[in-house]
Amino acid sequence: MGADHGTLQEWIERFLDHLRLERHLADNTLSNYARDLERTKAWCVENQLNRWSDLTQHQVRAYVASRHRKGISGKSLQRELSSLRSLFRYLLREDQAESNPATGVRAPKVQRKLPATLDADQLGRMLDAPADDPIELRDLAIMELFYSSGLRLAELVSLDTRDIDFNDTTLEVTGKGSKTRRVPVGRKAQEAIRAWLEVRGDIAAMDETALFVGTRGKRINPRTIQDRMKRWAIKQGIPRNIHPHMLRHSFASHLLESSGDLRAVQELLGHADISTTQIYTHLDFQHLAQVYDKAHPRAKKKK
Structure with a gap:
């Protein structure tokens, strides 16, 4: 050594x-x-x-x-x-150790919590609400983008206006470990972002490149997004602690529910390891179990 x-x-x-x-x-x-x-x-x-x-x-x-x-x-x-x-x-x-003493040591087992999601009706109530001023138009574009493209909070905050390409309806995102990936942007999210870009100039500072800005005209703070989403949910009468990751979870579980394609969802979420994505299969199974309980002749409870 x-x-x-x-x-x-x-x-x-x-x-x-x-x-x-x-x-x-x-x-x-x-x-x-x-x-x-x-x-x-x-x-x-x-x-x-x-x-x-x-x-x-x-x-x-x-x-x-x-x-x-x-x-x-x-x-x-x-x-x-x-x-x-x-x-x-x-x-x-660096030749400063002869072995790795942390190898083979395990932490106590973690009980895996299933991520909280919103159902399609709740999301509809949130995202179909009218936006009456530039700040509300910004909030709506942010929420549509979270749900449309499954972004992490830090990824959304770091977006610049040049990152969105309306021609091929995709977005270049810089994720964990500075890895970039392209994600699709859905029609509703595109509409919401276009509506926001029309009024962005009323708030953004002249030299600001950020796609989403706060009231002072600079790149929006992650905390502001979290607070605004909670407020938006209360206003729409949704009794849940809404946060950006909940929209990412909803994006993943709804997509998996419809497609069953775990690899595609892994790619879209930017997960390095598919085992991280697999937690959504548990959510999907819960949904399937509920459908089965309601629909299968032998599973229905007697009235």
């Missing part, structure tokens, strides 16, 4: 530089890595471990157990272990 020229913190910083400069990860992802590794580092310091190479698999298990006792969820611990595994892959590359 090569000479160790850095402290725990210095190797975290070098690793984050590697993620930023070589792997071009988004700032949000980098801050998640930093936060996870900061917690592991604090535990190492508490336990008199001064170098990452001192950490054994047994100690990684002890760390996970101590976090679990504090009530940290299995999902969070899975992410922390993933961050630690990635750090050690980098340390192995």
